[in-house]
Amino acid sequence: EIEAHLSAKGVIDFEKINELPFLDACVQETLRLFPLFVARKLCTEPIELPNKKGENFVVERGTTVIVPHCCFMLDEEYFPNPQAFKPERFMQPDAAKMYREQGVFNGFGDGPRICIGMRFALVQIKAAIVEVLTKFNIRINPKTRKDILYDPRTFLTTLKGGIWLDFEERQ
Incomplete structure (x- = not known):
């Protein structure tokens, strides 16, 4: 797809x-x-949340609730085989918007506090990918894990052991 759209x-x-x-x-x-x-959401009225492994949990008014996005972005109910890299999940038009509206995809947040730099960031990410992929052949190094085990010590979501790639300059 990238090579088909490269200019002279x-x-x-x-x-x-x-x-x-x-x-x-x-x-x-x-x-x-x-x-x-x-x-991070502030509870504005008490709510009882179901707990599959025990008693239900009541969140009291005024409580700040912190929910990691991976809780729903890796939910098998919405994303079958959730730890597999399957870009086809997003191939239908407006798929990201559809998932956002379902409340299960928040790559840049959602609602009135969605990242104001989202469009700029996406263009920058895509431009960087195009630049790298047109200059290098890239292979996954055997040091990279085959599973998706996240490193619990990092602030940003990162694979445990890191992601190792081998770059070979294109001729």
């Missing part, structure tokens, strides 16, 4: 970068697998 200078025009559905799907799926944020 070896770049993709700014206007075209958002017209690459597979590139967009790959970025969205990566954001789903490696969520950056948590949702």
